[in-house]
Amino acid sequence: MAERPAGARLLPWPSRDGGPAYLPAHGAHGPVAALADEIEAAQLATGAEVLRCARPLMADPNATARELRFTACRLAECLTDALRIADSRGARLTEQG
Template identity: 55%
Template sequence: MNGTLRLLPWSDERGNPCYLKSHSGTGRVSQLADRIEAEQLSTGVQLLTFARDMLKNERTSSIELRFLGTRLSESLHDALRVADSRGARLPVLDEPDDEENEPDPKPV
């Protein structure tokens, strides 16, 4: 990491995203964010398993389905935030020029 901003897995009291400026990515706040992201993704996996079982059950009520939908929405929000945070920290690779990717012209 080169002094970049990291999107953290929590928001401030107004719901705005929180960021951490870090050079190493190994400090206490980074480690806490890593643990919370892991917990969020694990919760999503558990919720998905639970949802599959609930949706198979014909006796699941509309109230239960609404609750399930709300939790799934929250979990998807968390997972997308983790993906955004991790994606922003990936190194940027040099892309070759478009001309290098074009096939050689065929002789006439």
């Protein structure tokens, strides 16, 4: 991951080039920060729902390889989102502390 600018917040979406996107510290309480908060909440809720649906499928001995592969891909997407959120929030806690 590219180096985070001092005081910047890692956003829950990629930049135009696919790399990390950051919000400068001076925007910490503006509309982009509020949108980022909403998207993070939606991503975490989606992850919880995907996990809730995945558990019975993974326990099903009749689940097909295609179903399991699809489920694994969705879980990986949700984990990627959750790790980005954790990185963003962890950095902000470190800066506050």
